[in-house]
Amino acid sequence: DTGVSQDPRHKITKRGQNVTFRCDPISEHNRLYWYRQTLGQGPEFLTYFQNEAQLEKSRLLSDRFSAERPKGSFSTLEIQRTEQGDSAMYLCASSSRSSGLNTGELFFGEGSRLTVL
């Protein structure tokens, strides 16, 4: 078990460009979450998946943001036409409800830091 991995760890882009982040959850986890964290703040929920279904999206997630989880494995978060306000750490987390055991614990990746110039 290698934990939750995210790629890239750092991304610097110019305003108006598109960026995509990838998250590989812990293999047996069926739930995957995306959070955004700005400097000095706690993580803010963006969206989550159960298997391949996107079950909830935050109002923070504008139309420029899209997330997918094809086949219920890895997930991508794409930001189109980036703005300086999108600069943040994007965190991915996964959890499991297997065997009816719900610990509620989220396992986080190290995050993908986005800087929009």
Added chain:
Amino acid sequence: AQTVTQSQPEMSVQEAETVTLSCTYDTSESDYYLFWYKQPPSRQMILVIRQEAYKQQNATENRFSVNFQKAAKSFSLKISDSQLGDAAMYFCAPPGISNFGNEKLTFGTGTRLTIIP
């Protein structure tokens, strides 16, 4: 909506001493989990301790313990025998909805804990 308040943006403690981080929250749920997560500098968030709201006994994990006051919606974290490795941002995350619905967590703004050698 679930809200959470961490009123101490920064705390410091002498190594080997005890420190308590406070957290209050609001929820309409009756059965839920509460969590404290730790985020060391430039490292991923990890779970410190979890409390199940239906349990009257306060959770403990080695040097970490909570004081859970359900009626007051208060959930503080006590760190005993503080160590240099405890230096981190600490986030309160209540409540995770148990068994049904999603385990989307709402994080507080965090408390930055500094350990003084």
